[in-house]
Amino acid sequence: xxxxxxxxxxxxxxxxxxxxxxxxxxxxxxxxxxxxxxxxxxxxxxxxxxxxxxxxxxxxxxxxxxxxxxxxxxxxxxxxxxxxxxxxxxxxxxxxxxxxxxxxxxxxxxxxxxxxxxxxxxxxxxxxxxxxxxxxxxxxxxxxxxxxxxxxxxxxxxxxxxxxxxxxxxxxxxxxxxxxxxxxxxxxxxxxxxxxxxxxxxxxxxxxxxxxxxxxxxxxxxxxxxxxxxxx
Numbered sequence: 001x002x003x004x005x006x007x008x009x010x011x012x013x014x015x016x017x018x019x020x021x022x023x024x025x026x027x028x029x030x031x032x033x034x035x036x037x038x039x040x041x042x043x044x045x046x047x048x049x050x051x052x053x054x055x056x057x058x059x060x061x062x063x064x065x066x067x068x069x070x071x072x073x074x075x076x077x078x079x080x081x082x083x084x085x086x087x088x089x090x091x092x093x094x095x096x097x098x099x100x101x102x103x104x105x106x107x108x109x110x111x112x113x114x115x116x117x118x119x120x121x122x123x124x125x126x127x128x129x130x131x132x133x134x135x136x137x138x139x140x141x142x143x144x145x146x147x148x149x150x151x152x153x154x155x156x157x158x159x160x161x162x163x164x165x166x167x168x169x170x171x172x173x174x175x176x177x178x179x180x181x182x183x184x185x186x187x188x189x190x191x192x193x194x195x196x197x198x199x200x201x202x203x204x205x206x207x208x209x210x211x212x213x214x215x216x217x218x219x220x221x222x223x224x225x226x227x228x229x230x231x232x
Contacts, residue, residue, distance in 0.1 A: 067092045067093060067094045068092065068093070068094075068095075068103070069090050069091070069092050069103065069104035069105075070090070070091060070092075070093060070095070070101040070102060070103055070104055070124060070125075071088050071089070071090065071091075071101070071102045071103070071104055071106070071107060071110070071124070071125040072088070072089050072090075072091045072122055072123060072124050072125060073087060073088065073089070073119055073120070073121055073122060073123050073125060074086065074087055074088055074089040074121065075087060075121045076118075076119070076120050076121050077115050077118065077119055078115065078118040078157070078158045078159025079115055079116065079117055079118050079158070079159055079189065080114060080115060080158045080159065080188075080189040080190045081114070081115045081158050081159070082112060082113070082114055082115075083110055083111050083112065083113055083114075083115065083130065084111060084112075085107070085111055088107055088110075088111070088125070090104040091124075093124070095124075099124075099126070100126045100127045100128060101124050101125070101126055102125045102126065102127060110125065110130050113130040114130070115129060115130060116128065116129060116130060117129055118159055136205050139207065139208060140205050140206065140207060140208065140211075141205070141206065141207070141208045141210075141211035141212075142189060142203050142204070142205055142206075142211065143164070143186070143203070143204050143205075143206055143210070143211040143214040143215060144201055144202070144203050144204075145164065145201070145202045145203075145204060145214070145222050145224070146199040146200075146201055146219060147199060147200050147201075147202055147222070147223070147224065148198060148199055148200075148220075149198075151167075151222070151223040151224065152200070152202065152223060152224035152226075153224070153225075153226045155226055156188060156191070156202070156224055156226055157188065157191065158188055158189065158190055158191060159187065159188060160187070160188045160226060160227075161185070161186075161187055161226075161227040161228075162185070162186055162187070162188055162204065162224045162225060162226055162227055163183045163184065163185050163186070163224070163225045163227055164183060164184045164185075164186055164204055164206065164210075164214055164222055164223075164224060165182070165183045165222070165223050165224070165225055166182040166183065166217060166221060166222065167221050167222060167223045168221055169221070183225070184206050184207070184210035184213070184214060185206070185227070186204040186205050186206035186210070187204065187205045188202060188203070188204055188205075188224075189203045189204065189205050190202075190203045191203070202224065204224075
C-alpha cells in the first residue's frame with residue numbers, strides 16, 4: 001500500500017506536499033468555510049452599529065430642528081425690576097407650542113419693562129413675566145419712604161423682605177426695636193434716588209392699615225430693617 005504522509009525534517013510534523021490533490025483541496029475548503037463562520041458575527045455587529053449610528057443621527061437632526069433661540073435670564077431678578085440687556089441671554093431650546101416664550105429676536109420689546117414676578121437665573125422668560133406687575137395685591141398697599149443714608153441697609157434691594165420701624169427723634173432702629181413693637185413687615189417693590197436730593201425713595205408693599213400709619217409718620221422717623229431671607 002502507498003503512503004502519502006512524510007515527515008518534515010524541520011518540524012517533525014507530517015507533510016502534506018505529497019498528499020493527493022483531492023485531499024489538499026478538501027482541507028482548503030474546510031478552512032475557508034471556518035473563516036466565513038467566524039466572520040459572520042462581526043458582520044452582523046457591523047450592520048447593527050451602522051443602523052444605530054444612522055438612527056442616532058436622524059434623532060439628533062429631528063430634535064435640532066425643533067430647537068429655537070429664545071430669551072432666558074442671565075441673573076436673578078425680582079418683581080418690580082426693570083429689565084436691561086445684561087439681564088438677558090439667548091438659549092436654544094425645544095419648547096411646546098403652548099409655552100409663551102420670548103424669541104431672541106424680540107429682546108428689544110422686553111428691555112425696559114418691569115418684571116411682574118421674581119425669577120432665578122437661567123429661567124426662560126415668558127410674555128407673562130413682563131406683564132404689568134400684580135402689585136399691590138389684594139389687602140396690600142404701597143407706602144413710599146424717603147430715607148437718608150444710614151436709615152436702611154445697603155443690602156436692601158427690590159424684592160427684599162423688610163420691617164418698617166418707627167424711629168422717634170432720630171433714635172437708632174436697633175434701640176427702638178428693643179423698646180417698642182411699632183414696626184410693619186413689608187416687601188420692597190422699588191427704589192430710586194431723585195436727582196439733586198440726598199434721599200432714596202423706597203416703595204414698600206405693606207398691609208393697607210400699616211400703609212396709612214406709615215404715611216402719617218413725620219419724615220425722618222422711619223427706618224428699614226432687613227429681615228432673614230430678604231436679600232436681593
